[in-house]
Amino acid sequence: MSPQARFAASLLTPGSRCPPGLMTWNGSDPGRRFDVYRNNVMVSLIDALADSCPVAEALVGTRFFRAMAGIFVCANLPVSPVMAHYGKGFDAFIRTFEPAAGVPYLADVARLELLRVQAFHAADAVPLKSADLAHVLANADALPGARIALHPSVAVMPSPFAIASLWLAHQSDDVSAALGGVDAMRAEAVLISRVGLDVTMFSIDAATSVFVTSLAADMALASAAGRAQATDPAFDIPAALALLLRGEAMIAINFPESMLND
Amino acid sequence: MNKQITAASLAFAFGTAIAVAAMPVAAEEKTMEKEKCFGIAMKGKNDCKAGAGTSCAGTSKMDYQGNSWSFVPKGTCEKTASPTSPSGKGQLAEFKEKKA
Incomplete structure (x- = not known):
């Protein structure tokens, strides 16, 4: 030694x-x-x-x-x-x-x-704003194969436990009272993203969790949406995309090159 | 019900998302005008915990004595509701789950 x-x-x-x-x-x-x-x-x-x-x-x-x-x-x-x-x-x-x-x-x-x-x-990156999405709609044909690059701060955490509620209850002035209303054994999923300079958590459903996790794994948009829909047929794609937009979670939408019209 | 995911449905989804995300919180644009500020990190989150003259910080705590596990966690756990627990609250020892 x-x-x-x-x-x-x-x-x-x-x-x-x-x-x-x-x-x-x-x-x-x-x-x-x-x-x-x-x-x-x-x-x-x-x-x-x-x-x-x-x-x-x-x-x-x-x-x-x-x-x-x-x-x-x-x-x-x-x-x-x-x-x-x-x-x-x-x-x-x-x-x-x-x-x-x-x-x-x-x-x-x-x-x-x-x-x-x-x-x-996490590293800085400029998030996509609504105004940046005009080219997305101009290239609608290519959307199914498009890939969404997520902000470096983005993480998804599904859990069999009520992690978001437990965390939130501890931010309260009266932790004991706040915890009283928490059912710790209920499954919850959380999307974490830095909005501006603030780490922000969004409570998301299981299908949205699968959707964002799939996007993070560089899966094409249609495949990611398909997996989310398989998790829950009621998966709401517009709501999930609006959340990513509002949560400043997207930094780029990359189209397969052969399909661009510009 | 299995909705087909098509180029058209995804374009619609984006269009709707833009409309939804455009509505909220008037102050939101303003919050983007922030700057990185250095030197205000939480304690312990900077590169070096101990500065000059603090090399013995913490020595009186004697924390590193925790080799005995005769004690159980004491915290807010027992105040947390748990439907599978016989008492209805989190417990500090293993318990047999009942049907929720």
């Missing part, structure tokens, strides 16, 4: 002795100094997760959340110094984390919160 690997391993093992060869300038015990450093590493990373997932923290309480986050941190050190990107995989970890099994929606709420942070930091 290299000295670096040994140092890192000691950092992640509470109670372990400090790596051999460490010295202090004034002859004090390097073990104690190393303990301080180790605690700083853990506390700052746990703080980062807590900052990103305040609702998940509220759902289980600070003590539980921080202990859970600490176990995640030990197995998932940051790969970038930018803490906004730290926490990838935290929701998957929660899903398999036995002590949290009694709060089945915890993982999805954490994922929603991480997606919000990602949306906030």
Whole structure:
């Protein structure tokens, strides 16, 4: 084991002795100094997760959340110094984390919160406005094969749990009262998009969720609409497109080149 | 009912979407006039958590003691309604689901 690997391993093992060869300038015990450093590493990373997932923290309480986050941190050190990107995989970890099994929606709420942070930091792109869509109507013949490029901040999150309602209830002044009206076991889907500079969430139905997910996977418009319709025959295409427009979620509509009339 | 998805129906959908999206919120155009502001990130979301002189921040918290799982999550979970739970609320231990 290299000295670096040994140092890192000691950092992640509470109670372990400090790596051999460490010295202090004034002859004090390097073990104690190393303990301080180790605690700083853990506390700052746990703080980062807590900052990103305040609702998940509220759902289980600070003590539980921080202990859970600490176990995640030990197995998932940051790969970038930018803490906004730290926490990838935290929701998957929660899903398999036995002590949290009694709060089945915890993982999805954490994922929603991480997606919000990602949306906030996603790259800029100029969204399509209604006025930009004139050429779309001029090329109606090519629409079925067209592909919609979504804004980098856009994410879709379907869940078997009422993640949007749970999140929203925690933004209320009286969280307990707001939670009283929430049925956590009801499936919900959320479209996340940065509108202007604000991360915005839209509650969407299952068919719209399939539609936008298909568009995000670069599926042609007709195929994406077809999949959404297969999910729910009542799928409302105009409403879904209006939502994408209003949510500033589209940045381009790309036609198959052979079909352009201009 | 299986509506056919055609070029015409998609053009109609876009036309309707434009009309619907054009209606709302008069202030919306104004909100586009924003600028990126740096240096106002939430704490912990900047590149480096600790600035000069703060290298020992957090040492008194002793958070990293959480190796005991004898405690259960305490939070707002128990206030959250759950139709599959015998008590009608979220529970802090696994429970047998009843039919909702």
